[in-house]
Amino acid sequence: MRIGSYQLRLEKRLTLTGWQAAIISTLAIIFALVLFSFIFILADINPLVAYRETFSYAFANPRGLPLTINRFIFLLLCTSAFIIPFRAGLWNIGMTGQLYAGALSAFAVLLAFGGKMLPPPDLSPITLIPLMLIAAALGGAVLGAMAGFLKGKFNVNEIVVTMMLNSITFWLVAYMIKEGGPFMNPGGRGESFELPSSAYAPLIMDIPFTIFLALGLVMLLYYMFAKTKIGYQIKAYGHSPAAARYAGINTFMIPLLVFILGGAVAGLAGYHYFAAVPGVYKIARNYGYFGDLAFYGIICGLISLGNSFAAIPVALLFGGLSIGGRFVQGKLNMGFGVDYALLGVLMITLVAFQFFYRYKLVLSVEGKGQRRRD
């Protein structure tokens, strides 16, 4: 393209630094917000007002901020659950199923201790909560292991397996919590029994302790992929299974391991939403909503290019916008689904902007040197 004496053309990028990727992503977010403002304008709403409401509710409102943070923890765990297999070149589409499995397992611990009975038995949180956490991780890990085993042993496509397991666990939850199910709420409201207050996850400044779990995992993953032997093996397998095999890496263990780890993290996400968020403490009737939300873990993982630290701001943004979008929809009397639409536009723009991860715009002046941008 030519504008005056300037010429603009595309060129292939050979390298991409983390900072360049961050700048491109930021531009993409701005672009998406500009794009979405047309929807607000169509609804006769000043986009600036709408965005101010969205962001102030999500990040500066005493009611909105805790919601955002809880959702952020959930998304970050889901993102980590996606990233671990992703670094091995495998796609975990099964965070939904794994988080249900984690939630069911955590609640099963209570059942085993008679927690469904009223009044709740006196249980020591010091033993109960770690047990619930371990159970949640194990539940997710077992579900993940199925996909990992089939991939490693028989090279069955992991996407298909994890997707199908999602459906299976979805209906398993339905069976467990609805009429007659072992986890049924005594009131029969189509949701699970509530946790006794002694099993509530401890709060630190009104934030569930799971935030430390999620952030700790991010650091652990970063360290694992940067420094450890197992991280190296996973990365090698992810780039080229044939080359990894040649280097003596066990091509059965790696898929199994990454899916066990990914599943365990997704199981913790299930624990977080159904057993640690204040005001929930049960497998709610709209459990499917959180299952769908888990898919944003894939998007966050892809946008952050498998870098767990980069996933923090991305998960925070997605968490905040989903909360703020829903709020604005109600406050400004807009139609249903503003939050979904906003996330959708953001997602598509971010993916489209990944084009600039591979290409750059080169601006050159006729007859003179060249200046590069992005």
Next chain:
Amino acid sequence: MRARLPKEGASACIVNARKRDMEKGLLEGIKHGETVLEARGITKRFPGVVANDHIDFELRAGEIHAVLGENGAGKTTLMNILFGLWQPDEGEIYIGGKRVAFRSPLDAIDLGIGMVHQTRKLVSAHTAIENIILGHPKAGRILNLKRAEEEVKELCERYGFKIDLRAKVWQLSEGEKQAVEILKALYRGARILILDEPTSVLTPPETKKLLASIEAMARDKLAIIPFITHKLPIVLAISDRVTVLRHGKVAACLETGCVTEKSLAEKMVGREVIFRIERTKVEKGKPILQVENLSARNDKGFLALNGVSFSICEGEIFGIAGISGNGQHELAEVLAGLRKAEGGRVIFDGKDITHSSILERWQMGIGYIPCERVEVGSIGDFSLVENTAMNFYFDDHFCRRGIMDYRKIRGLTEEIVSEYGVVAPSPDTKARNLSGGNLQRLILARVLSRKPRLLIANLPTQGLDVGATEFVQNKLVEEKKAKAAILLISEDLEEILSLSDWVAPIYEGEFMDIVPGEKAKRETVGAMMAGLRPTPTEYPIPNTQYLDT
């Protein structure tokens, strides 16, 4: 050209105008020997390297102009620029005397340039003719396959291509697929044809046919640029002129009539080249590898290796000569642990390792240099440091309690990069950005720094240029002197004969014979590679004697 200038830009307009001229056939009117394409001062920089440094290149109608150079000399970059895949940082391109600027290969194609890449770019489920008209502007919305077929048939006859145009591409041989690509370019109206290493995947008879077709095309005033890395005899046989590139610069542009193979090689490498390495005698030690009656299946499940037995001692090179697909690849993979043995035993240093894992074999001192450098031997998205780690991540020296010591691995990488002359901007460069020869140096360096007691080298010099080949061969001889046992698999008979202490021609999964290196003759080994059983030998076959112990 009309006076109206569209607002969106002047250069686009010029190119479009020229496009119209070309469609009328500007290059058609050109006479034999006139310049059709000229590149002046082409410069292309990539981070850390200047791939093309002020290259001048000229092409005349009716000539076959070979471009020669080592891996990484800048041939591919130059051709990609001439084909519009990349834009040069500096320099100008003239076609038929007019300056042009390609924004994409489409511009180049419209101006009459066609390129046949080294890797095939065809739709394998479609027929040959469907592939040829794919993307052709004349194909229109409703395909007139019949007319197209007649036109392409005419091209086939004129240039001596014999292919069934109705056959699906997956049914064709490599040579036929290449012919389809050439026809596609010609049918698109190419007058300048760029062929990237056209003979690299062809069998000798296919090569002969291709060369005949190339000459027929050149007589038709087409200008052809084949570029070839290392097959000097082919350059001498077909080209009229040859441009030699070295380190991104033009080292020479010569009439083929007044050069020899040796002088070309020297221009390419920049120093004197020894074509044949003398076999060095090394005091041989105890047997390291003993193979008994080994068989294995190939990927399709057929028995590809059928009961071979041999042994290799310390300080010996055991050469397996054969045309690819005769079981030598499966043999190498079984020995490296990458493939299961169907029957038989493998004994390494007195221990039965038939069922040992790949990792165990690395640790006990078996080194494998795979023939698939890009797919198996290296990881393109990994840096050189991480690639080096492929053979060291399991060593306690480089990895303590599960934590990798990247500082030490980096140190090792820097060492081997300088010792083996790997040309790379830094140890953090991705392996993908290395040329074939440099990549092979890196793999060789990495495997040899493990000081293997048994080295399995599968096609170690395939596709390498003269300089890199010489380097690899010298390294093998050095390893031999260091008392390693070496299994060398090669399709290059000269290489096998000049390096090996034992020569085993392989045919359909069986050794035809095992001949001592100094007694092996080119003719007899060549015949055995083609499946001819040897006459009863006048010498005993001593190489199986260890099997009794």
